[in-house]
Amino acid sequence: MEHKLRLSGKSRIKKRGDYIKTQNQGKKAHTTNLVVACRKTSAKNAPTSRLGVTVSKRVNKRAVVRNLLKRRIKEVFRTSLPEIADGYDVVIIVRQSATQIGFQELKGELLRALRKLKLLGTTHAASI
Numbered sequence: 001m002e003h004k005l006r007l008s009g010k011s012r013i014k015k016r017g018d019y020i021k022t023q024n025q026g027k028k029a030h031t032t033n034l035v036v037a038c039r040k041t042s043a044k045n046a047p048t049s050r051l052g053v054t055v056s057k058r059v060n061k062r063a064v065v066r067n068l069l070k071r072r073i074k075e076v077f078r079t080s081l082p083e084i085a086d087g088y089d090v091v092i093i094v095r096q097s098a099t100q101i102g103f104q105e106l107k108g109e110l111l112r113a114l115r116k117l118k119l120l121g122t123t124h125a126a127s128i
Contacts, residue, residue: 006074011081013052013089018042022052022091029113033098033106036113037091049088049119051077059096069094069106076107085119 013019026039041050053073055066073092077084084090098106114120 006078011048011050011078013050013091018050018089019052019054019091022089023093026089026091027117029116031109031113033095033101034109034113035093035095036110036117037093038088038117038119041087041089048081048086049084049090052089052091053094054091055094059094060099065099069098072103072106073110076110080111080114080120083121084114088119090114090119 013022021042022039023037026037029036038049051074053070055069057066059069060066073094077090092110101109111120
């Protein structure tokens with residue numbers, strides 16, 4: 001039985017090689033607090049897009065803060081997944097300034113970046 005309120009294993013990037021390929025070869029959108037990279041997935045018949053989040057110790061040395069940022073980003077991605085184009089790997093790199101903003105601002109920034117990369121339709125604009 002899968003828990004509905006979390007990102008499924010199929011929707012997460014798990015291999016280091018997939019992170020690196022997406023960061024190096026993918027299209028990027030930069031915002032004040034995030035860098036979002038995406039590329040068409042190499043997995044055959046990818047049912048959904050997959051997410052990977054990177055929050056380095058440079059952002060904050062406390063794991064609690066880094067994990068909070070990761071949880072927030074995963075939640076935005078999970079709730080937006082039905083509107084995100086299928087078959088993409090998305091890697092989000094969090095910048096240090098992200099520790100100073102709230103959930104709604106982070107959500108707006110992430111959705112704008114996904115729209116800039118043409119992964120998210122304009123139907124989500126009303127929720128910002």
